[in-house]
Amino acid sequence: MSATDKLCLGMAMVYSFFGITLFLAPATFWGPDSPLSYWTAMDESGIWFGRTLGVWMTATTTSPWTAGVPKSALAKLYLVPNVLKLLLFIQAAFFLDTTGPGVNAMLPINMWWTQIPVAAGLLMLNLQAVGEKGKAA
Numbered sequence: 001m002s003a004t005d006k007l008c009l010g011m012a013m014v015y016s017f018f019g020i021t022l023f024l025a026p027a028t029f030w031g032p033d034s035p036l037s038y039w040t041a042m043d044e045s046g047i048w049f050g051r052t053l054g055v056w057m058t059a060t061t062t063s064p065w066t067a068g069v070p071k072s073a074l075a076k077l078y079l080v081p082n083v084l085k086l087l088l089f090i091q092a093a094f095f096l097d098t099t100g101p102g103v104n105a106m107l108p109i110n111m112w113w114t115q116i117p118v119a120a121g122l123l124m125l126n127l128q129a130v131g132e133k134g135k136a137a
Helices: 003-024 026-030 044-061 071-094 112-131
Strands: none
Touching: 003 026, 003 044, 003 071, 003 112, 026 044, 071 112
16 A cells, blocks of 8 residues: 555544544534543534534545545645644644643543644655655555
C-alpha cells in the first residue's frame, strides 16, 4: 500500500468518524457533558458550525470511494490543512480556556492532547505521499 493510499485511508478513518458524529450531535459526542469532551463550552453557533464541518469532513475524506476523486489529488489538497490543523490542535491543547476535560470526562486530560500525535502522524504520511513518484493512486 502506497503512502498516498495510507494517507487517504487514515484521513477517512479519523475525520469521517469525527465528521459523522459532529453532524449527528456535536454537543452530545464532544460537548461539555460528554465523556469525551473536547469543549467545555458549546453554544448554538458552535453546534451549527460543528455540524457543517462534519458534513464537509466526511464528504471530502470519503471522496476517493464515493466520488472517484483521485487520491493523489487529495494528498496535495490535504497538505496545507494538515499543517494548519496541527497548529490549531496545539492551540486547543495548550492555550484555549474552553477545552476539556469536561465534567463527565472518562480521562482527566484535555482530549486535544490526543489529537496532536494523530495530526503529526497524518502530516508525516502526507509529506511522504506528496513526495511519491509515479503513484497514481
